[in-house]
Amino acid sequence: MADQKRKPKPKKDEEAAQATETEATETKDEELEDLLDEIDEVLEVNAEDFVRGFVQKGGELVLPTALLVDLQLPFIVALLVCVAIYALWWRQRIV
Amino acid sequence: MAIPKICGIETEYGISVRGGSDFNPILTSSLLINAYAKPAFKRVRWDYEEENPLRDARGFEREQPETVVEDDSGLVNIILPNGSRYYVDHAHPEYSSPECSNPRDAVVWDKAGERILEDSIAAAAPLLREGERVFIYKNNSDGKGNSYGTHENYLVDRETPFSELVKHLTPFFVTRQVFTGAGKLGAENGADEVDYQISQRADFFEVEVGLETTFKRPIINTRDEPHADPERYRRLHVIVGDANMAELPTLLKVGATSLLLRMIEDEFITDDFSLSQPVRSMRTVSHDITCRETIELSDGRSIGAVDLQWEYLKLAKKYAQDNETDAGSAEVLERWEGVLEGLESDPRSLSAQLDWVAKLSLLEAYRERDGLDWDHSKLKLIDLQYHDVQRAKGLYWKLVSGGKIERLVSDDEIAFAVDHPPEDTRAYFRGECLRRFSDHIVAASWDALIFDSGDEPLRKVPTMEPTRGTKAHVQGLLDASPDVSSLLANLSA
Secondary structure (H helix, E strand, C coil): CCCCCCCCCCHHHHHHHHHHHHHHHHHHHHHHHHHHHHHHHHCCCCHHHHHHHCCCCCHHHHCHHHHHHHHHHHHHHHHHHHHHHHHHHHHHHHC | CCCCCCEEEEEECEEEEECCCCCCHHHHHHHHHHHHCCHHHHCCEECCCCCCCCEECCCEECCCCCCCCCCCCCCCEEECCCCCEEEEECCEEEEECCCECCHHHHHHHHHHHHHHHHHHHHHHHHHCCCCCEEEEECCCECCCCCECCEEEEEEEECCCCHHHHHHHHHHHHHHHHHHHCCCEECCCCCCCCCCEECCCCHHHEEEEEECCCCCCEEEEECECCCCCCCCCEEEEEECCCCCCCCHHHHHHHHHHHHHHHHHHHCCCCCCCCCECCHHHHHHHHHCCCCCCCEEEECCCCEEEHHHHHHHHHHHHHHHHHHCCCCCCHHHHHHHHHHHHHHHHHCHHHHCCCCHHHHHHHHHHHHHHHHCCCCCCHHHHHHHHHCCECCCCCCHHHHHHHCCCCCCCCCHHHHHHHHHCCCCCCCHHHHHHHHHHHHHHEEEEECCEEEECCCCCCCEEEECCCCCCCCHHHHHHHHHCCCCHHHHHHHHHC
16 A cells, blocks of 8 residues: 655644535435425325326328318218218118 | 518427326327317317318328328317417427517517426316326437427418528527537437437428428428418418427527528528538537537538537627617627627526526436436436426426526516406407407407407408507407307497
């Protein structure tokens, strides 16, 4: 082990400084511990399930009204075709 | 020429329901809004006449919508007495703040939106099924490939060529992520894998300029829907921002952008910081939590994001010395500088100021205490719950109550903003009319109110000028109008 020369310092001051620093770090660590504990209390249980359950769909996939808007014209045409076919069939029946 | 930067923020909130089956986000979003809004306000229709989301600032209009656009599809859509719009947009509840005259007000009315969402959850609770719970998140990513926006809006002089906006804003937006980012675990949309990145949105941007907002997202959005006199004004619609819980990032986001816009309008910037690959650079900046990596400019130079932000700050400081700026710009400049200094020396020193650093510190504390890997679901939960709007559950709020995050505005100011509009924009007229005359307002929008006084045909009162309709302008008029007929008479006088 190398023989290290220390600068002559009043030992008491140095110890005091170190003590304050350690105290500060300990307080900080305690604070952080406390914060994490507090957060633990509000964190949803079963993280995996909860996270998996959150899927933010876009409107394009889930919006029924808009689909209707897009399908309106073809829908009307299809309806008219059905009516026409039914009318023709009905005419045939009467005749 | 530089004009007042009337601004506002629209936030699409993430929504989730636990304990129920067949969750339909549109129905639940509608439930929330309907539960919150007083019947009087629900009667007022949104006036879609001036909406034109397909008009492109580059001078054309798209014929066919590539996706569903906002339209009168019968979804819940109301105006609140604070002048905001609260509605179901696609599958989200969305809050569009009222017009604000300065960045600090933009922060206040943005935070008011969170309170409105939280109050909506409480109001809707009795209407849910047994065991069902609704969750609302002020964020931009569900971690499964879906992203939703937090959009800023700024009033800009129509005379300013759009190409100038593109040129100067692109490098600014790519680099401002270092303080606007809300932090996110992992990568999305085919971007390179990463444990944690600065922005929730970066991975989703794919082109430089464009009209879309839900796919092929552009760094500069060209939507041309001014909701104001189109000869004089442009509404710049910015979609690159993150949803911020912390208040300083919102202040800087809006404040720094406002200053930059004024500089562009006044042709103050002679430098050209154009990037050679803006989209790639956006990801590079976001994926680098050390804030040290460089991006390439078109002229071949390499520069770090923080250094490029310094350039913008230097320009802004010089500009502010001799030119008019919006209220509170001194504070914006000071805080912007402080943040850049912090990012330069050690980004981690800003855990009390920036969302992405605060969240990162929290995640790392959990990793250390519980020995978790970066892809552990508990960390994903923390990434999400950080943004929960409920103050009893949101992790941001836990950090606030633990004295770990700096606040800029008071809860009193926010509470005021929930029920009252800003006093120095047209939002004042809208909000006040709604508060006083909701029974006689048939429809409303950003730029008009349609009144029904009962004894005359419906009257549309345009509010095309965002800077008019302030308390100073209309307080006297409103006080002299005990009913709608007298209001309309006084307006005509």
